Structure formats: structure tokens, C-alpha cells
Amino acid sequence: MTEKRREFSAAELATLSSRNNLHLLISGKVYDVHEFLHDHPGGDLVLLGEGGKDATKAFEDIQHTDDAKELMEELLVGYQTGERITTQEPKQIQIERKTAISRKKEHEDY
Numbered sequence: 001m002t003e004k005r006r007e008f009s010a011a012e013l014a015t016l017s018s019r020n021n022l023h024l025l026i027s028g029k030v031y032d033v034h035e036f037l038h039d040h041p042g043g044d045l046v047l048l049g050e051g052g053k054d055a056t057k058a059f060e061d062i063q064h065t066d067d068a069k070e071l072m073e074e075l076l077v078g079y080q081t082g083e084r085i086t087t088q089e090p091k092q093i094q095i096e097r098k099t100a101i102s103r104k105k106e107h108e109d110y
């Protein structure tokens, strides 16, 4: 894998859910599984169902072996950004709200 590992926001990850561009989030790490789809012993459908999402629970529910965990290292393409989107509101609004809160706080500090 020559591609550099990088950060993915939850918003970007959500767009990576098609058969040709399928990424999963597992324990904060992002895996590109599109080439692995047809080799997955659990089948392609379960992976497609988790595409673009946090698949940590689905992955752990299966109790994958250490072999699976080694294989994952080869599919690792990056990490989730620190910021977490917890609501459905557009990202820009969240950023604006955060900025407004910190400005207000700065103001109070004086």
C-alpha cells in the first residue's frame, strides 16, 4: 500500500459507501475494503451494509480471529478525525456554533 494514511471526517466517510469505493470505520481506524469485498469469508453484503459507517460493533460481534486482524492492517488507509459529528446538522453550522461558543467564552474571560 503506497497511499499515505490520512484522516477522514465522519462526513467524508459517509460518502465512501459504494461497491467501488467502500470504506469502513472500525475502532477509530478507516479501512478501504472495496478490493477485499469478494474475498471476505463473511461475504460482500455484510460489508456493503456497513459501508461508510462505524462498523466496530458489527465487526466485534463476529469475534474475528487474529488472522482477520492481520489482514486488516493491509486494508488500513487512515484514521477518523478527532471531531465527532453527533447530530444531523450540517458540519458548517457545528463549526460556526463552536466558534461562537469559544468567542463568548473568551469575552467572559476578560
Ligand code: HEM
Pocket (backbone or CB within 6 Å): 024, 031, 033, 040, 041, 042, 043, 046, 047, 050, 055, 058, 059, 062, 063, 064, 065, 066, 067, 068, 069, 071, 072, 075
Ligand atoms: C476490514 C474489515 C474486515 C476484515 C479484514 C474481515 C475479515 C474476515 C475473515 C478473515 C473472516 C474469516 C474468519 C476469521 O478469520 O475471523 C471473516 C469472517 C466473517 N466476517 Fe469479517 N472482516 C471484516 C469486517 C467485517 C464486518 C464489518 C462484518 C459485519 C458487518 C463482518 C462479518 C463477518 C462474518 C459474518 C464472518 C463469518 C463468516 C463465517 O464464518 O461464516 N466482517 N471476516
